[in-house]
Amino acid sequence: MTTFKKSFLILMLPLMAFTAAHKFYLSVTHVGYSEKDDALQITTRLFIDDMEKLLDERYGLKAQLGTDVESKSADEYLEKYFRTKLLFEIDGQPAEYQFLGKKYDTDMLICYFEIPKIGMDKIKSIQIQNEILTDLFDEQQNVVHFKIKEKKKSFVLIKSDTKGMLNL
Numbered sequence: 001m002t003t004f005k006k007s008f009l010i011l012m013l014p015l016m017a018f019t020a021a022h023k024f025y026l027s028v029t030h031v032g033y034s035e036k037d038d039a040l041q042i043t044t045r046l047f048i049d050d051m052e053k054l055l056d057e058r059y060g061l062k063a064q065l066g067t068d069v070e071s072k073s074a075d076e077y078l079e080k081y082f083r084t085k086l087l088f089e090i091d092g093q094p095a096e097y098q099f100l101g102k103k104y105d106t107d108m109l110i111c112y113f114e115i116p117k118i119g120m121d122k123i124k125s126i127q128i129q130n131e132i133l134t135d136l137f138d139e140q141q142n143v144v145h146f147k148i149k150e151k152k153k154s155f156v157l158i159k160s161d162t163k164g165m166l167n168l
Contacts, residue, residue: 027142040126098114130164
């Protein structure tokens, strides 16, 4: 290798390190109230590849989400994971939610949850604890948007700060 090629390579290597694709670790959760159903309706969007990596590392499941050969137990493990990492409290009391299902949109996994029959007229506060994927990715950010009773509030939750509250 010539001196010129070596010099060029030494100069270019640090620059090429910055051109690699930067990976963002992000989920977005919307929490809204349906007056018709008297229920909190929750939608969480996250990247399929991040969730596949988590399911593999945590449960040894090769989920192959969104493919024709998706694991038959994918929903079971998704729900199991969410129940440990996505928690709600209404007026300081734990609130159970139902996992309604999921769908795919390009590279996104969209999961649907509902907390039924909440009696919104009496509620003073709703708290979310969102630790989705923070056990796998230190840089994970979980954005939460509340829109309830004309009140809107958003949070960016991270590994060291996983809770957000909406006071009504």
